[in-house]
Amino acid sequence: MTSQNPTAERRIRIPRPVYGLAAILAIVAVAGFTTPSFATLDNLFVVIRAASLTGIVAIGMSYITISGNLFALSASSLGALLAVLFALITAQFGFAAGVVLTLLLAGVSGVAQGVAISLIGNPIITTLAFGTVFRGLAALLSGNSILRIESDLALWIGTARPLGIPTQSWAFVVAALLSWFVIRHLKLGREIVLCGANPQAAIASGLRVGMVTSVACIALSTGVAIMAMLTVSQFSQAKADLFMGYDFDYIAAVLVGGIALRGGRGSPLQAALGAILIALLQNFMLLNGFSAGLRMTIVGFLVVVSISLFHVLQGKSR
Amino acid sequence: MTLKMTLAIAASLVAGLAASAAYAESKGSVVVFVPSSTNPYIGQFQLGAKDKAKELGYDVKVIENNFNQAEQDSQVQQQLASGEQVAGYVWWPFENAAGVASLRALSQSGAPVIVSNQYPIKGTEAFWTAYAGANDFLSGKTAAEILLEACAKAEIKCDKGAIIRFPAGVSAGDDRATGFQDAVKGKLTVLDVVPTAGFLEDEGYKVAAQIIPAHKGELTWLYTENDSLAGAAAQAAKENGLTPGKDIFIVGGTCHGDSKHVKSGEIAGTAIQSGYWEGWMAVQALGKYVAQGKVVDGEKYLEGTPDAAPSDADPLYKYNFLPNPAVGNTQAAYDAAKLWGKTADQLCNF
Numbered sequence: 001m002t003s004q005n006p007t008a009e010r011r012i013r014i015p016r017p018v019y020g021l022a023a024i025l026a027i028v029a030v031a032g033f034t035t036p037s038f039a040t041l042d043n044l045f046v047v048i049r050a051a052s053l054t055g056i057v058a059i060g061m062s063y064i065t066i067s068g069n070l071f072a073l074s075a076s077s078l079g080a081l082l083a084v085l086f087a088l089i090t091a092q093f094g095f096a097a098g099v100v101l102t103l104l105l106a107g108v109s110g111v112a113q114g115v116a117i118s119l120i121g122n123p124i125i126t127t128l129a130f131g132t133v134f135r136g137l138a139a140l141l142s143g144n145s146i147l148r149i150e151s152d153l154a155l156w157i158g159t160a161r162p163l164g165i166p167t168q169s170w171a172f173v174v175a176a177l178l179s180w181f182v183i184r185h186l187k188l189g190r191e192i193v194l195c196g197a198n199p200q201a202a203i204a205s206g207l208r209v210g211m212v213t214s215v216a217c218i219a220l221s222t223g224v225a226i227m228a229m230l231t232v233s234q235f236s237q238a239k240a241d242l243f244m245g246y247d248f249d250y251i252a253a254v255l256v257g258g259i260a261l262r263g264g265r266g267s268p269l270q271a272a273l274g275a276i277l278i279a280l281l282q283n284f285m286l287l288n289g290f291s292a293g294l295r296m297t298i299v300g301f302l303v304v305v306s307i308s309l310f311h312v313l314q315g316k317s318r
Numbered sequence: 319m320t321l322k323m324t325l326a327i328a329a330s331l332v333a334g335l336a337a338s339a340a341y342a343e344s345k346g347s348v349v350v351f352v353p354s355s356t357n358p359y360i361g362q363f364q365l366g367a368k369d370k371a372k373e374l375g376y377d378v379k380v381i382e383n384n385f386n387q388a389e390q391d392s393q394v395q396q397q398l399a400s401g402e403q404v405a406g407y408v409w410w411p412f413e414n415a416a417g418v419a420s421l422r423a424l425s426q427s428g429a430p431v432i433v434s435n436q437y438p439i440k441g442t443e444a445f446w447t448a449y450a451g452a453n454d455f456l457s458g459k460t461a462a463e464i465l466l467e468a469c470a471k472a473e474i475k476c477d478k479g480a481i482i483r484f485p486a487g488v489s490a491g492d493d494r495a496t497g498f499q500d501a502v503k504g505k506l507t508v509l510d511v512v513p514t515a516g517f518l519e520d521e522g523y524k525v526a527a528q529i530i531p532a533h534k535g536e537l538t539w540l541y542t543e544n545d546s547l548a549g550a551a552a553q554a555a556k557e558n559g560l561t562p563g564k565d566i567f568i569v570g571g572t573c574h575g576d577s578k579h580v581k582s583g584e585i586a587g588t589a590i591q592s593g594y595w596e597g598w599m600a601v602q603a604l605g606k607y608v609a610q611g612k613v614v615d616g617e618k619y620l621e622g623t624p625d626a627a628p629s630d631a632d633p634l635y636k637y638n639f640l641p642n643p644a645v646g647n648t649q650a651a652y653d654a655a656k657l658w659g660k661t662a663d664q665l666c667n668f
Binding site for chain 1 (some may be wrong): 355
């Protein structure tokens, strides 16, 4: 079969992550020239450290978006609940038990949300409701008090810098690469992409869409658990009001990274790049004394521009 | 059958009389409007309010909002629409300025209204009976005094520094920053005032880890508005090769967070701002008004005595401020610190 439009075949398709990289380079160039303290190696590590915890959750969130379920609005509340559970378990049974049981409980919460989304059919409403349940449970279990842990191993993990790089940043890099590998090279990853691209076709092909949704939710819960455990380990304490208002940051990283809102397109690496891009911008604004209101406005504007830009590009590539 | 019925009626009457007696013992309900107790400080506030109400013979109804002024406004409307007769209200608005309409509505009910935690906005005096709570200007001033004392004893230069403050729009953050800046005027140079996105360690760390390297070699002090943020700043300073208490002086000014940074000397000192006593004194103020029926013009800084709590017989002023006594940055000083019969550990580690 010959193409009806030979010019379309000759058109070079620029991979989406390239847009993210280009935006990062643009910010680095502008900030490097205008802000003396920006373009230093120390500051680069600071930015990656600042992006790490948001990035780890955004990577998990990218599974939800790619699988065609938009977003989960329960991530920050689940983070608070898992932080409280991790602190309670670690204080009682030690650090190893804390890590294992927190990850298990994160998995259970992922399955519960996945099943509920499959039954209800609306990921936004479902996860919003779950978020309220998680935050309430965190308050009940913590007794509205600060839970402290005394664990040298936890403190080391929360504050160490192997090879001069914070553990949070190592975890971020490993999570990004591992998640990219799953989506790109494993059958499970391809199923997630297929379900997001066309759920009806996926069902007709015999794919278990409900199971894929649960896997995506487990991926997010795992990212949230890692973020919660690293935070509790760093400060040796947990509270029920941790991570309040962070959901927008996770979603913004996914959107700015250029993952298709309707699902079926994108990679966790893009979410990681989105988190770094936002952290770079935040760092630039902080160093230049931008007010909090202006910082919020600019990040919000960046999200709107990103969605619009990628929507236009998606339309052209059809 | 008749005997059974008689016994049942008798039992009902006894139960009813007992309930009436219990009701008669209560002086009525105090309705406390506060943000969510998922914030441990607010949890302590509620505890103090309940303890004092019980002591004075009031019932307490706490109405929490999820850090949302619109929700709190709606709660006020529902409470007023219920027509419930109350002994009075304790009003802790989530957003001070945005909550003025609800404050006015409460005052129009005729019941006394005690404002707490958020320093009342000028021009709203007619809408509330008395203010009983923290004075954030004083908190900032106390933190400045702790820092100036540390600087005076320092062997290194102590001049330029930065303020890491609460999120924009939080009036307590504005007031603390103002109190601090007024007290250090002409003595210290403020290079930067950077707001965080929250009140806890993770947010404090995020900001401190970025501004410390950006001002490398310049920063000699940091004021962070509470000890949670101060502890995180101390951690960020150490990661940047600075020894807190030696190369850089950090002060939070309110004991909210992990006390180990104070006890170890990493933080220059702290002050007791107790959520428990703030809730307690808000209900005490209401009790005073009900008992005495008058408010003295002017302001009163309640005495920060170590053992005895202030008497219910003392007059109620228009402004009644919670003391926030300074605490030194050693284990011994922390162990010895007390306010109104409770230790710093009891009041700060909640």
